[in-house]
Amino acid sequence: MHLEIVKDYETLSKRAAYILASQIILKPASVLGLATGSTPVGTYRELVKIYNEGLISFSRVITINLDEYYGLDKDDEQSYHYFMREHLFNHVDIKDENINIPDGKAVDVEAECRRYENIIEAVGGIDLQLLGIGQNGHIGFNEPGEHFEALTHLVDLTENTIKANARFFSSPEEVPTQAISMGIKSIMGAKKILLLASGEKKAGAVYKMLKGKITPQVPASVLQMHPDVVVLVDEGAASLL
Numbered sequence: 001m002h003l004e005i006v007k008d009y010e011t012l013s014k015r016a017a018y019i020l021a022s023q024i025i026l027k028p029a030s031v032l033g034l035a036t037g038s039t040p041v042g043t044y045r046e047l048v049k050i051y052n053e054g055l056i057s058f059s060r061v062i063t064i065n066l067d068e069y070y071g072l073d074k075d076d077e078q079s080y081h082y083f084m085r086e087h088l089f090n091h092v093d094i095k096d097e098n099i100n101i102p103d104g105k106a107v108d109v110e111a112e113c114r115r116y117e118n119i120i121e122a123v124g125g126i127d128l129q130l131l132g133i134g135q136n137g138h139i140g141f142n143e144p145g146e147h148f149e150a151l152t153h154l155v156d157l158t159e160n161t162i163k164a165n166a167r168f169f170s171s172p173e174e175v176p177t178q179a180i181s182m183g184i185k186s187i188m189g190a191k192k193i194l195l196l197a198s199g200e201k202k203a204g205a206v207y208k209m210l211k212g213k214i215t216p217q218v219p220a221s222v223l224q225m226h227p228d229v230v231v232l233v234d235e236g237a238a239s240l241l
């Protein structure tokens, strides 16, 4: 894994946006694996700036998002569909039919998970996967557990994740308790991975991901086995290294 430590969140966001933009320049029909949460907000803001400067186009880009809360409608303001429109899709020339996010309202969840895996396969796999990391070491919503869950699946969110994400809701009771998430194999199949972490709250997870043993108790540790990962962190997230 290639570790890059930058000063602060602003620098991290610019650097991450440059990496995504250069992927699009090198391959205009790139398949981008995208993430939500507070960490990539600055990255998307910087990417929109680069788009507005006329340096990149999303007209041939395909996106595959990591996850969606189970039970939330696309138009719910807390949904990841909504997040992606707010922070990226509404501001660039991406085609609606090229946007993929799990359907949080799917009635047949197993069929939805299969549909999602089929999409990843049909587009030829993910060229560059953007990831955040949870304080508990999760990637996507692959929570710490007894084994690595391979494919897209329904997840019971841990108390820790529900608490961490409660800041986006008016009360912790409103946080959905389940999500549909790409699995570890779906993520590890990406040709390149860019993982972002910012702030001291993430320092423990970053340390375990990079220096700890590979274990499903720290899902991100599996990235040690991937041949092309850039871990881009600010000084806070690197403070235990």
Ligand code: PGA
Residues within 6 Å of the ligand: 036, 037, 038, 039, 040, 132, 133, 134, 135, 138, 139, 140
């Ligand atoms: P955050 O979430 O960017 O909101 O900290 C990251 C994650 O939980 O994967």
